[in-house]
Amino acid sequence: MRKVDTKEIENAIYEMALDAGVSLTDSCKRALYDARQIEDEGAAKFALQALCDNFELAEREKMPVCQDTGMAVVMMEIGQEVALEGKLLSDAVNDGVRRAYEDGYFRKSVCDPITRKNTGDNTPAVIHTTIVAGDRINITFMPKGFGSENMSRVYMLKPAQGVEGIIDAIVETVKLTGSRPCPPVIVGVGIGGSFDTCTYLAKRALTRDLGTHSQREDIAQIEERALKSINALGIGCQGFHGKITALGVNCEWAPTHIAGLPVAINIQCHCMRCRKEVL
């Protein structure tokens, strides 16, 4: 067994959160520069220019790229040969988040669902753990803004609807969201599993770099076809009309029941701030 003090995890979360809040992933920056290049004149081009200026400024001055510094989503793949020591894992994660959101001057955006009273420190984080082979811990940290999260949907399709049904569901979701989630969006899709696992897969799909594709050829084709159809909608940056409505569609899959075809679509705005670390 390899011993890991959860304090190490707390510190890793702290560093990842601080960095994520002020800078986009490299693949997201590239996608925005490309979009600015592709778009013609008009309000959409004006907005894309502002977005590029904004992420450059934020990174330079260590300011939050977006004021919605999000709910902290933490995915951990923990090797089963790891023995965790010290404080409770969830406490370690939340302590890292709490410190980062305070020290980074990030907005605290977490509240009680009924009273709407703010918890004051952006905790609790959304924590997903999976036990895997080995003695390492893979940590993914993603601040998730809610302007886009609100636009997400789950479809329980019939098996007969197949690939066409999946693509229709993805495109319909983006069409219905229109200008509201801060397009250009990134679309995470979970295909298969059950009602709950497809939503997790959709979120995990978002953490994959833009420009990469599913290793399964048939699923990579769904990604490409859906992206093409979304960009044909013409919604454009901020809903100001244009060629670029989405920067990418990423799909993850899992086996499902013979009676069903669950599809979850998790919408992410153009502000992808995911970080990955191995301990």
Next chain:
Amino acid sequence: MKILNLPLTSKEIKELHAGDSVLLNGVILTARDCAHKRIAEIMQRGEVLPFELKDAYIYYAGPCPAKPGMASGSCGPTTSARMDSFAPSLLDAGLGGMIGKGEMSMEVRRAIVRNCRVYFAAIGGAGALYAKAIKSSECIAFPDLLSEAVYRLEVENFPAVVAFDCYGNSIYDQK
């Protein structure tokens, strides 16, 4: 690019058309979900609001805390559609206009036309750029709501696009 000083006169509003890029200067007030609920409750009870609504411009936003030496933390717009149910009554009560992001309802659009007002779209996700356009920030109501409180912001050259003009046109309409 039109440079505008808030509050706008009727003449200035009539010269604005959906899709125009503008730079806003003057005072705007932040208010989002929780603040709107409070404002509606106060108005329903017939009580006086803790700030002047007439000719005020509400910015649908909740800023990050300010770093030392800065007037405001990052402060881009939030999704306006969540305030659809509140905006018409505020416009009828004298609100000068709103700044947010994304489509709003037909009821809001009709209230904009009825009152000869304007709805501006700020660039969603450009929080750091907007922080630079904010020259001062002061919490003027509901401080317990933290980032959702009402902040009085003085802004300079705040970039926006006319989303709904006073003629009933919307930048979001299909071309």
